Amino acid sequence: MRGLGGVLICISVIAFLGAFAMETAVASELGNRVYHIGPVRKQQNAFLMAVGFYFGGAVLVLAGMRRSNSRPARALVAVKACAFCAQTVRIEALVCRFCRKWLTR
Ligand SMILES: [Zn+2]
Numbered sequence: 632m633r634g635l636g637g638v639l640i641c642i643s644v645i646a647f648l649g650a651f652a653m654e655t656a657v658a659s660e661l662g663n664r665v666y667h668i669g670p671v672r673k674q675q676n677a678f679l680m681a682v683g684f685y686f687g688g689a690v691l692v693l694a695g696m697r698r699s700n701s702r703p704a705r706a707l708v709a710v711k712a713c714a715f716c717a718q719t720v721r722i723e724a725l726v727c728r729f730c731r732k733w734l735t736r
Contacts, residue, residue, distance in 0.1 A: 633695025639688030643681045650677030 653674045656664040709722040716730040727734055 633692055635694060636691025636693075638690040641683050641688075643688060646677055646681035646684060650674050650681060653677065658695035675704060 651671060655666055655670040655674050656701070657670070659666040661666045693694050710719045711722050712718070713727040713730060713732070713734065715732045716727060718727065718729040719733070720727050720729070724734055
């Protein structure tokens, strides 16, 4: 899910650059170049698409970050019971966070 979000953000950057590079001016009958509503609309659509991809990707990345932050933290932390108050504290703790007593290993 997070990888897909990164891919979407990359696509949005490419689409944004592509939209930026789009030719929106056409040659007029007088010989000069004028903006034409058709290419300008296409460019606007490409910008909107890029913005949509960017926010979609950002949402996916944030959702992936939230999930990956919470799950391994719960699974990987080694705990032990405090010898004084029997609360669960991390195995590398020097002081119990509940009763504030020094823990010996
Ligand atoms: Zn304790």
